[in-house]
Amino acid sequence: MTTILANNRPDAEKLKAFENDLNKIREETMAKVGEKDAKYIRKIIRIQRSSEIAGRIALVLGFYNALFWVSGVVLLALSKILDNMEIGHNIMHGQYDWMNDPHINSRKFDWDIWGDGESWKRYHNHEHHTYTNIIGKDRDYGYGLLRLSDDIAWRPKNRFQFITYTLLSSFFQFGIAYHEVAGERIFAGKKKETSTLPITREELKQSFFGKIKKQVFKEYLFFPLLAALISWPMFFAVFVGNMIAEFIRNWWTSSVIFCGHFTEDAQTFDQAECENESRGEWYYRQILGSSNFVGSRAFHILTGHLSCQIEHHLYPDVPAHHYVDMAEEVKAVCKKYDIPYNTGSFLQQYITVVKRIVKYSFPTKQETEGMTVS
């Protein structure tokens, strides 16, 4: 059930103090942002570019030894994960706009994934980050495919939603590309009456296909053909290698993101209660709707620091590699005001996600009774 925010929320006075404490963490961190951050993101970009180049070469060298091919797949997957998570996601949130670097800027950057960056920025930065976990408003909640809360009426198709989930994760990049197109009902469904789409429907369609065309050309035509110049069977080796690398990246990003908002204790909200929220109330809701998981530094980087989903939702435009330090302070603030702070190991959190998907595959008791009556 959606959480009744007013029930457990600190009173107005405490909430104001809580807001100030969280603002202070942001200010203190932003004061530190500078040359180190520029060096950091450039280093990650260099690692990503190197692993992509090395990966593509290694895939072709699979011709000599299959081990090359395997390491090629791993390196390419690594490059895509870094590009999508720590680099693309964070740059496109505007975390590095202050660098004034035309290539590391939210307005220019596009990532190595089917989803068009412009489209993602529109729905993700706005819809998901403002209306986090509000049933009916945040379409990231279940992606219109999964029933993850009993606020959504059970439908027969939900019975198979674990299969839907595995398909979604396997083709996650298509999900990201299709999200806005689905929301605007470009290809199917009744045209939305209250669309805020800033571009025409035709432009949206073009950018949707345009990006997918480019990506498919690269992974499934150009690089396989290039390898085929050496020896024609290499076309398939590279084709399949690229596919597996994308598959690994898809599952990784999907799992990280699911652990951010769909864990057992991540709460959902009702739209009416979130209107005219104060900053403190918004902070409070963001914390209840998000969940963290712990890990090593390398692990955090591979998740694009979405392992600190709570901090990311509180401070979406602070350079993400500060989140780990900020998390300690946010946790302390939450403790001070007796606000739940959802964290655990990746595995623990992931198990609760799977539980949730399975649990809501079935109708609630009332719904079952209702069905037998009618």
Next chain:
Amino acid sequence: MNALTHPSLLQKGWIWFSQALTQHGSFSAYFQPLIQMFVPHWSTDAYRAQIVEIRDEMEDMYTLVLKPKSGIIDNSWPIFEAGQYLELMIEKDGARTLRCFSISSSPAYYDRTGLIELSIRIQAKGRITPWIRQQLALGSLVNISAAQGDFILPKTEASKKLLFIAGGSGITPFRSMLQQQAMNKDNLNSSSSEFDIHLLYYSRDNQHIAFQHEFEQLEKDFPNIAVTFIDSEVSGFICADHLQEYCNDFSQRSAFICGPSPMIQQARAVLSDLGVAKDKINFEFFGVAPIEIENSEQGIVHFQTSEKIAVSEKDKAQTLLEQAEEQGLTPVSGCRIGVCHQCICKKKSGVVFNTRTQEYSDTGSEEIQLCISVAQGDVVLDL
């Protein structure tokens, strides 16, 4: 196929290919971070130059002597004309900052030595100019743009008599022009014809006159160069009396003015009042051109993507870039004076006034430069 569309189709295809493979508009943008590991400061959109000398001209003015790099990895820096400026790009605390400076040495000097000079006045409360002086050491590398600007000497035979009016550090483009004239004359093979130049050089007092000895020497060596040093502390700003007293044939000369904005405005007004035609008055604002709008309208600027709103007040004209930054937005910005086109942004609707061209925009959707656009009434931006 049309010969004109053919290359652009090719170019488009190449950009598509690069985007498909690298998600970047050019391959070099994708490879830049890797190239920089071996070639520091290498950049897709700038030239590299090495600092070979830093010379203090006065207590608050220094000259950077730069040697633009050339070779296999560096495109050679294109030639320039006396009077032009370039953008110096430096990274301070991880953030890229651009500043425009006139080149204070001549193209002839560059031909001979491969060096260019930038003479930089330290802004008392400036964030960048004092920092450059402290930070840059001999041998360090900086990024520069190609030279640009149309504050250059006339090319027609008709206008050989010139009046230069310089205020303070506004002397730098004139130093380049005078040096060009002097060096060309030294060079017997030179085909370039000679100008008759009179320079009125205003300084804030008699202690702060950059390049004073150099100009005194030029005046001695070249009969066609006259220099009048004017101490503003004693004689004040430019006025009709000064022109009549120091350069009474001013009406036959084409005027070139460079210095602080109020001084330029005054010099323009004085010359106009004395009947000098508008097309014979050339000027270069140092830094930001003042916003001259007759009736600035009140309105609301809507930054659509970030969902921020700014109110432009009636008599407090601000550029859209300033308004965006006040709202905490950080659009890519560069020179801040409308030359580098980095702060280009899509205007969805509304009228903006361009402070550089002094023109009003259309009401529809178009790309505008934020740093020189002032909202006229309500404006919606894709920012």
